[in-house]
Amino acid sequence: MDWRRLKDDMKAAARELGIDKIGVASAEPFTKLKERLVRHRELGYESGFEEPDLDKRTEPALLFDDARSIVAIAIAYPSKLQDPPRSVPGARRGMLSRSAWGEDYHTVLRERLRRLEGWLRERVPEGRFLSMVDTGALSDRAVAERAGIGWSGSNCAIITPEWGSWVYLGEMITNLPLPPDKPVTESCGDCTACIDACPTDALVAPGQLDSQRCISFVTQTKGLVSDELMRKIGNRLYGCDTCQIVCPENKGKHASHHPELAPDHEKVKPLLVPLLTMGNREFKERYGSNASAWRGRKPIQRNAVIALGNFKDAESIPALEGVLRGDPRFELRATAAWSLSRIGGEASVSVLSEARKSEKDAAVLEAIDTALDALAGSV
Ligand code: B12
Ligand code: SF4
């Protein structure tokens, strides 16, 4: 078999397979990455969403018998909303990050990888493949970097010369000895725009993220959030795009050629108040096929409460009162107390004082007292 020819043909078939970029990496161990991941863990910078076994993360041979190469793919996604609905007083809206705008990318990329497997199997019936997207053990970014998909930016993202960093990544390990590609030669140069713009200083050094401070991570947690981070969340309901929006390499990059990745405005920039009372069934119907749904509705609803506080719009007080006095989840009630203190005014004080009379949960009572203390003297 002429493996180079097969690789060239595979790349030429990328477009018909619905894939924007394909590269090939060797299946050698990722030795430097391993050192990096050990240090990352020692520093407490992990999010907890990573595969915990660092050997599996860095040695493809542990995942796949006779691993000879890794085929990496990238699919570009939209970065702009055309005529989005406006967030106005009394009708405030939140935002989902661009990585959750269309259909869940896990589904889309897995389907593309299956097509690619089929294409390869037709030509090499003895080919074996193990595909993964995001939830696999490998570092999708490290594989993409080695396969020449893009370079590893100071914001941690893989930046492709063609689509910027607005790309999803996936890969398949195979027993086919496809010749590896070379990493791209571009780099960030002396730019520091992402590090300067990060609202929480989570980018502690170029390419080094303290996940615990990253707003993207915080929006995906389920518990109570610190006052400092709630203020920084703004109106983000899921994820954070700031370090990519400011990146000069993303300027003018917007891919609209995959219809399933096109955003539905009312889903990606939804009204906040109706989100607060959304039941499980409605959530599954609306967001079930969206990448933001993987942690359930609680984080998104908690973030909607935070966003209403950050808008400081007195028209939101009745909706927040509804959460504070009626939501069965203590995290939502305590967060609503914080949001009312952000809005302030006599109406907020009165809602907080009334709720205090019937509240039984210690954490919520503490949040109400903190909120009332913060407002003491201001009304
Ligand atoms: C855990 C996780 C998160 C965590 C932690 C992110 C992080 N930067 O570590 C949280 C929840 C915060 C997160 C957020 C986001 N994520 Co995420 N996440 C992952 C996941 C599951 C693992 C990442 C990981 O292991 N990180 C640990 C770090 C240390 O390793 P790494 O980034 O994988 O590898 C790089 C470094 O090790 C670096 N490196 C190695 N050695 C050295 C040495 C030096 C000196 C330096 C500087 C660097 C360096 O090079 C490697 C390649 O770039 C991957 C999927 C996967 N299985 O890989 C998706 C993934 C990285 N996420 C993705 C996306 C889209 C995002 C968000 C943009 C979503 C959003 N809009 O909110 C943000 C971006 C935040 C950011 N600035 O990184 C995409 C990235 C696509 C791209 N173009 O790069 C991935 C690949 C999912 C996918 N399959 O598409 N994510
Ligand atoms: S995703 Fe947001 S919080 Fe996280 S590093 Fe980028 S700018 Fe900072």
Ligand code: SF4
């Ligand atoms: S903003 Fe600048 S430093 Fe950050 S990733 Fe983009 S080019 Fe690199």
